[in-house]
Amino acid sequence: MTDQRTKTDVPADAPAPVSLTKTSWWKSDGAEPVRRNLGLIGVLIVLVIIGAVTRPELYGDASWVTNNVWTILQQASAIGVVTVGMTFVIIGGGIDLSVGAIIAVAGVWSTTLATQSYGTAGMIFTAIVVGVVVGLVNGVLISYGRLVPFIATLAMMVAARGLAAQISGKQTQVSANSTINDIASTKILGVPMLVIMLAVVVAGGWVLLNRTTFGRRTVAVGGNPEAARLAGINIRLHTVLLYALSGLCCGIAAIMLTSQATSAQAAMANLYELDAIAAAIIGGTLLSGGRGTIIGALFGVLVFSTITNLFAINNLSTEVQNMVKGAIIVAAVLVQQFRYRSLSQLFSRT
Amino acid sequence: MTSSPAEVVLKLEGVVKTFPGVRALDGVELEVREGEVHCLLGQNGAGKSTLIKVLAGVHHADEGSISWRGQPFAPASPQAAMRAGIATIYQELDLVDDLSVAENAFLGHEQSRAGFLRRRTTSARTREILARLGHAHIPPRRLVRSLPAAGKQIVSMARALSHDARLIVMDEPSAVLAHDEVENLFRIIRELTAQGIAVIYISHRLEEIRDIGDRVTVLKDGRTTAANLPARDTPTRDLVSRMTGRTIEYVFPPRTRKAEGEPLLDVQGLTREGEFADASLAVRAGEIVGIAGLVGSGRSELLETIFGARRADAGTVRLNGKAIHSIGAAVRHGMGMAPEERKSQALLLDEAIYRNMTLSSFSGYARSGFTDTSKERAAAAKTADQLELRPRDVTRPVRTLSGGNQQKVVVGRWLLGGTKLLLLDEPTRGVDVGARAELYQVIHDLAAGGVGVLLVSSEVPEVLGLADRVLVMREGHLIHEAPADEIDEATVLDLVMAGSLLEGDPA
Structure with a gap:
């Protein structure tokens, strides 16, 4: 108590009393992602406990548990990659409703017979270029055409699905490329390739957001666009780049999904936009922009894929699953609002 | 001029309000008489805004007593305060731009019968109130969006009068007004007080307080440091020293150099x-x-x-x-610019001081696109020293700073950028x-x-x-x-x- 008192009475121009005293790990900066995502980690633990209680015979088998963890992570991989891109867009003050549709276009374009004739590199190149270009179109419409992000990407969602159906002739396009098809079944040192890809994208996204000028601009543009503009940041160009980044993530996800299904079709990645937005939001990203974390978004994705898995191992219907998902989104946002409110009250003066 | 001391309508004694980590009000004394303009003076962070919100029913006092027209006063909500006859006109006017003048004036207590709005009555009553304010020319059906700042302020006052307010609290009403509009505001205030309405007037401008005020109460760090000083005769030096605890006048440093070239x-x-x-x-x-x-x-x-x-x-x-x-x-x-609206045009309020300071120059500290926050922090800390920023801890969010220190952050941004x-x-x-x-x-x-x-x-x-x-x-x-x-x-x-x-x- 008295210690607390003297601390606040230190004159303002004295050296900042930060990190002079040894603090516990819990209060350190390194633990910040854990503290911030406490609610989601709690939800994950509860889900695992429910799984163990409802199917004790499965959870008793260590190799089944290991396999099941990989299954959950593989299921989280493509949507996780999309969510990283989505998180950037939302932190930057926008929204991208077209991610599912972009994946469909990139998927079917990269699996046409013509594209497949260029081999593995041709297919990967096509998926990524298509994703980036559609993202660029989104960005240009929003930045220079001054369309509201919601409207621009809603239009793109509809149009890109149409384009995907047109390209594929509404047929499922089977991938005959074994290298692509093997991605989903390859393991490196026991870790599935898809999980490694997710890890690389998440790590890359974290570095990009927290350690680069691009990330700093993203936060500035989303947090206060006018301040960013008057500080000399080219907010229009940056907005274009954010949507292109989201498109890039969609291109990567298209390859992952094509590999998992060994085919692509116009209806693939249906409603991915909603899952990605929900995961980003329950991961602590502010829908109005300016604040958000990649790690939180990853936890959001993991919560959803764990729920799906929990229902699958219990042979329960997807209807109930969707109701639970909805409840979790609401609960997570409520918890975060409460946390943020108590924080801001701490800082607010008269 | 006042012949006999008017009745005291509002009395605050030892009012305390704490927020987590901050004692925003720490023993406020205030006494307002019927029909007077009582000025409230204090630096930013002295507790004026909190005090207003306590009176307006937004916050509730933790300790102390408030009496309003002889009764203990503890409004449960802003509506309750309004009903009791205390109206507040905030600095950021809380009007709905896309509603009409009349709809704004009666917002929250619409004139209605069986759920249907009585538009004609509303307009008529609004016209009456506007006339009382000397602005009969403002059409009640006009959208508030289309009014200039001064007009919007009149609508805010009309809202106060529509509640039959006996005390109107005005938070820096002159900040958005041009010179001749301030004159007009003062004329309205004089008319209101002549009708026995009390006004609590908050302003940074001492000359205004001398012009319109009757008595002054000074707040510092959530406490009343001087109460009921005569507004016209108290020397500026006294007022300033009670606000700051030291004697400062508006001192402009002497000009020494001559720019050539x-x-x-x-x-x-x-x-x-x-x-x-x-x-x-x-x-x-x-x-x-x-x-x-x-x-x-x-x-x-x-x-x-x-x-x-x-x-x-x-x-x-x-x-x-x-x-x-x-x-x-x-x-x-x-070239660098510190814009007029600091908060909305210049600052990322939730971000750290140093990140705000390097907003236009962080690329310069980065190596091949990777930011170097320790270098940024060091540079920002140096500039913070130079500008005597308080607090010096550049990792704190800008939101926690006073207006003056926020402005220093904006200036510091351009200093760092080599402007x-x-x-x-x-x-x-x-x-x-x-x-x-x-x-x-x-x-x-x-x-x-x-x-x-x-x-x-x-x-x-x-x-x-x-x-x-x-x-x-x-x-x-x-x-x-x-x-x-x-x-x-x-x-x-x-x-x-x-x-x-x-x-x-x-x-």
């Missing part, structure tokens, strides 16, 4: 339709040039156009001989007295270091005290130029206002 900034014939026309001016390195003009004279628009934030219809801006057409080019060539020419739009708005003197010193130090400064302010003494050269702007035209020591306040005011009729929208 080629102009750093050269503006020729700059025009934007409907805002300003044919503006030409020059600023040399180390020179402070001030633009005096009313709100709506086009001064802020001129500044933003020079900075490249608005596109000019005609004319050129050159910095060191290089043409400036965009913000990007302006910043690259060494050669700084544009300052109302640099001391919302900045308390003590911090003002420090900001003046900062601006002078900048100029002494060779930075050119172009400054816009509504406060003529500020322009005259700070600048080497003064430009006068009226209705979009630069009409006069003079060295600051060859022109006085009266002359500038005369030029600024002569022939100006700011009754309609200030374009």
Whole structure:
């Protein structure tokens, strides 16, 4: 108590009393992602406990548990990659409703017979270029055409699905490329390739957001666009780049999904936009922009894929699953609002 | 003038309000009489806003007693405070832009019968109230969006009167008004008090308090440091010392240097339709040039156009001989701007001080796209020292700083960016007295270091005290130029206002 008192009475121009005293790990900066995502980690633990209680015979088998963890992570991989891109867009003050549709276009374009004739590199190149270009179109419409992000990407969602159906002739396009098809079944040192890809994208996204000028601009543009503009940041160009980044993530996800299904079709990645937005939001990203974390978004994705898995191992219907998902989104946002409110009250003066 | 002391309507004793980590009110005493204008004086953070919110029913006092017209007063909600007859007019007017004048006046207690709005009654009653306020010409059905700031304030007052308020709290009502509109506000306040309505008036401008106020209560750090001083006769020195705990006057540092040489900034014939026309001016390195003009004279628009934030219809801006057409080019060539609305135009409030300071220069500290936050922090800390920023801890969010220190963060941003020419739009708005003197010193130090400064302010003494050269702007035209020591306040005011009729929208 008295210690607390003297601390606040230190004159303002004295050296900042930060990190002079040894603090516990819990209060350190390194633990910040854990503290911030406490609610989601709690939800994950509860889900695992429910799984163990409802199917004790499965959870008793260590190799089944290991396999099941990989299954959950593989299921989280493509949507996780999309969510990283989505998180950037939302932190930057926008929204991208077209991610599912972009994946469909990139998927079917990269699996046409013509594209497949260029081999593995041709297919990967096509998926990524298509994703980036559609993202660029989104960005240009929003930045220079001054369309509201919601409207621009809603239009793109509809149009890109149409384009995907047109390209594929509404047929499922089977991938005959074994290298692509093997991605989903390859393991490196026991870790599935898809999980490694997710890890690389998440790590890359974290570095990009927290350690680069691009990330700093993203936060500035989303947090206060006018301040960013008057500080000399080219907010229009940056907005274009954010949507292109989201498109890039969609291109990567298209390859992952094509590999998992060994085919692509116009209806693939249906409603991915909603899952990605929900995961980003329950991961602590502010829908109005300016604040958000990649790690939180990853936890959001993991919560959803764990729920799906929990229902699958219990042979329960997807209807109930969707109701639970909805409840979790609401609960997570409520918890975060409460946390943020108590924080801001701490800082607010008269 | 008052023949017999009027009845005390509001009395606060030992009012305490704590928030987590802050004791915002720590023993406030306040006594307001019927029909008086009671001024509340205090620096930012002294507790004025919290006090207002306690009276308005937004916050509830933790300790102490409040009595209102002889009864204990503890409003459960803003509606309850309104019903009890206490109305608050906030600095950021809480009007709904897309509703009409009448709808705003009766917002929350609409005139209705069986759920159906009585539009005619509402309009008629609004007209009555507007007439009482001396503004019968404002049509009740007009959208509030289309009114100028002064008109919106009238609507706020109409709302207070629609509740039959007996006490109106006004939080810096003059901050959004031009000079002649302030006169009009004062006339209305006098009429209200003549009807026995009490007014609590908050302002940073001492001259206004002398003009309109009856008594003054001074707050400092959540406590009443002086109560019921006579507004007209208390020496400024006394008021300021009670606000700050030290004796500070508006001291402008002496001008020592004379700027010579080629102009750093050269503006020729700059025009934007409907805002300003044919503006030409020059600023040399180390020179402070001030633009005096009313709100709506086009001064802020001129500044933003020079900075490249608005596109000019005609004319050129050159910095060191290089043409400036965009913000990007302006910043690259060494121009910086501290805009009028700090919070909405300049700051990321939830971000750390150092990140705000390096907002225009973080790329410079980065290596191949990777930011170097420790270098940024070190540079920001150095600048924070130079500017005497409080607190010095540059990792704190900007939101926690006072107005003056937030302004220092914005200035610091451009110092870090190596700015050669700084544009300052109302640099001391919302900045308390003590911090003002420090900001003046900062601006002078900048100029002494060779930075050119172009400054816009509504406060003529500020322009005259700070600048080497003064430009006068009226209705979009630069009409006069003079060295600051060859022109006085009266002359500038005369030029600024002569022939100006700011009754309609200030374009």
